[in-house]
Amino acid sequence: MAHPDTDRIDAAASDLRAADAALALTGAGVSAPSGVxxxxxxxxxxxxxxxxxxxxxxxxxxxxxxxxxxxxxxxxxLDADVEPNPAHDALADLSAAGHLDALVTQNIDGLHQEAGAEETVELHGNARxxxxxxxxxxxxxxxxxxxxxxxxxxxxxxxxxxxxxxDAVLFGEQLPRGALARARDLAADSDAMVVAGSSLTVEPAASLPAEAAETGATLILVNLEETPLDSRADYVFRADVTEVLPALREAVGE
Ligand SMILES: [Zn+2]
The missing domain is CATH 3.30.1600.10 (SIR2/SIRT2 'Small Domain')
Structure with a gap:
């Protein structure tokens, strides 16, 4: 059966395919299906x-x-058997196929790298x-x-x-400066941004999509709950990342 959001997923995929520069921003909601x-x-x-x-x-x-x-x-x-889920795989695939320049993540579990993502920018470090x-x-x-x-x-x-x-960023510590600068540059240069599994309430993740939107980037939001950026997004999928991201990946094609 086709995904209920097929038309909107196709439209989002076509915008992502057309983008010269694109990135994804991920939060805890992407790792939750892996049991983190x-x-x-x-x-x-x-x-x-x-x-x-x-x-x-x-x-x-x-x-x-x-x-x-x-x-x-x-x-x-990080239970020993924590593994990447279909959302990690779909994002890694999109990056390998050249449709995402980088994955910026709030997660510290290293699962994007494990799934084979080309470039991962870790805003909060890495517990591994x-x-x-x-x-x-x-x-x-x-x-x-x-x-x-x-x-x-x-x-x-x-x-x-x-x-x-x-290497995880502790309370009271600055975020890694290099990662933050890289994330800001990517957001400023992007034509499209996929935001997945983040409630967008914690800085700097909250402001990155807003910065991208200000320069005209297409915002594609996938999150189970509402986010403060919903009204500014071009596409909002209030759905499971493990369903929407693989469908998006498939719709983007090669
Ligand atoms: Zn030393």
Whole structure:
């Protein structure tokens, strides 16, 4: 059976195909179907964990205790069998086929990369890496976790012995400047923007589509709930990302 939104999906696909530059912006709603819990909301991570335990001041004050709590949270967040879902696959496919220049994401789970996306801009970092605050040495979060689990709390840098920090952006930390600048450039240059699974209530994600729309970009919104940008969007699909994005990908063609 054809998707109920087939006509609008075809129209959105044709705009996306016609765009010289396009990007996608994704939020927690894209990873939820993979079993990654959202941070906010009723069943969100912060209804179960104390956000104060995960701010950058606590990391600086007591990195060992921070890491012990982080390992618990991370186990909940990134269950070993978390895998990309059809929404990740559709976006990765669109990027590989040249219809999306980049995927800008608020998610820290690395699932876009795992699905094979060409360029991913991570606004909130990536929980699958850990970095030394002193010298920038980086290792996988799995490696850091193994060190922490064997009693090395906090896990330390191989080069300078500094405390490793998860690469996810903590409360009280600035967003990575390079990623933010890249996201702004992409938004300003884009002719089309697919926004998926984001409530668009958290900065800077909230302002990126608005900036793109101001320069005349076509906005394609896919989200289960209303967003503040709905009235400015050219297409709003109040539907599941795992249904709309594969249908959009198919309609765009090669
Ligand atoms: Zn170091």
């Amino acid at each position: 819990p959202p941070f906010r909301g009723e069943d969100g991570v912060w209804s179960e964990y104390d956000p104060d335990a995960f701010d950058v001041w606590r990391f600086r004050r007591e990195p060992g205790a921070f890491w012990a709590d982080w390992l618990d949270l991370r186990a909940d967040l 890496r850990a970095t030394c605050r002193n010298c920038g040495w980086t290792t996988s979060a799995d490696d850091a976790r193994e060190r922490a689990e064997s009693g090395d709390l906090p896990p330390r840098c191989d080069v300078c012995d500094g405390a490793l920090k998860p």
